[in-house]
């Protein structure tokens with residue numbers, strides 16, 4: 070039985086042939102990262118007895134402590150927090166900002182306007198009670214150029230009270246390029262050159278395991294991300310992480326719990342095996358998602374659409390942007406993809422209003438874990454030039470079928 074028309078099958082075969090040589094590099098990164106994970110598990114003697122829940126304060130929770138030591142090692146960091154008590158990536162990122170910044174300090178974003186949910190945390194463009202602005206932290210941002218971070222502009226923005234620089238690795242909902250690990254290294258070096266005590270903070274969401282090193286291994290002081298994206302491997306049920314210099318991670322931990330308590334508390338209520346197993350699977354799962362993104366870039370390029378990144382460009386996050394050019398095509402793309410979801414395949418996505426967005430937003434993604442975007446998903450605000458952002462896929466096979474479903478819905482074939 071053929072699921073797709075002969076036209077779509079022909080498109081698939083052609084795209085697979087073109088994409089295959091690009092897959093070799095992705096497999097190589099996955100193999101190197103898997104080796105790193107195994108080495109860290111071996112070093113820290115990960116054992117089955119660690120996979121248990123704890124209660125109450127959660128003092129001396131060895132499963133939690135061991136996992137955090139493993140993740141710190143993988144990040145080239147001194148210390149890490151890996152917790153389901155972080156409700157999302159934004160929460161982990163906010164703990165870093167509020168844990169470290171004090172009234173009178175300035176935060177400088179060098180990658181332009183931050184991700185949507187970070188704008189309410191910062192509170193300078195959007196008024197939000199409890200934001201950094203309300204706490205007396207000032208804010209500046211340097212717009213990105215065509216080539217990436219405006220390195221030459223940095224010196225002019227750094228002031229005596231610039232306590233922290235925010236570097237967002239991924240593109241988010243924009244067409245700008247993600248920062249590669251070597252870009253992040255250069256930006257951190259430039260900042261330290263002008264102000265050695267300025268803290269380099271990386272929003273690492275969507276970037277984990279796309280390359281063979283993480284930002285804290287190349288000069289970033291601290292970073293944070295979500296466990297329902299890359300490092301949870303599609304298995305972690307919820308949570309976020311912070312990794313970096315010990316002193317800074319402790320300050321963030323005092324914000325997560327309370328000053329004086331920090332990371333010593335926090336019972337493991339969820340099955341922590343899921344976090345270990347998710348981390349073990351993450352390099353492979355991220356590779357599946359990157360292959361899906363690459364396949365989508367090739368196929369939609371062949372159909373005449375602009376894709377960012379282009380199929381053979383260096384990737385530093387799992388997002389594939391496709392410029393579709395009309396609201397009808399965005400809706401068709403999302404509806405076609407949704408039909409090939411393992412969960413809610415019968416649901417018909419339609420555009421709707423979303424808090425924090427001016428335009429209506431459409432979202433597709435039938436995921437096992439609510440809102441998980443390491444699972445295959447697509448979304449975007451309905452505004453010109455009508456770009457859909459595609460990401461995730463626990464298996465390449467699924468990503469491919471979803472993408473073919475979207476192509477079929479768009480072309481009517």
Ligand SMILES: *Cc1c(COP(=O)(O)O)cnc(C)c1O
Nearest residue numbers: 157158159184239241272274295
């Ligand atoms: C996903 C993401 C976040 C955090 O989002 P949550 O939905 O709160 O996990 C922050 N920054 C970027 C770039 C992201 O992609």
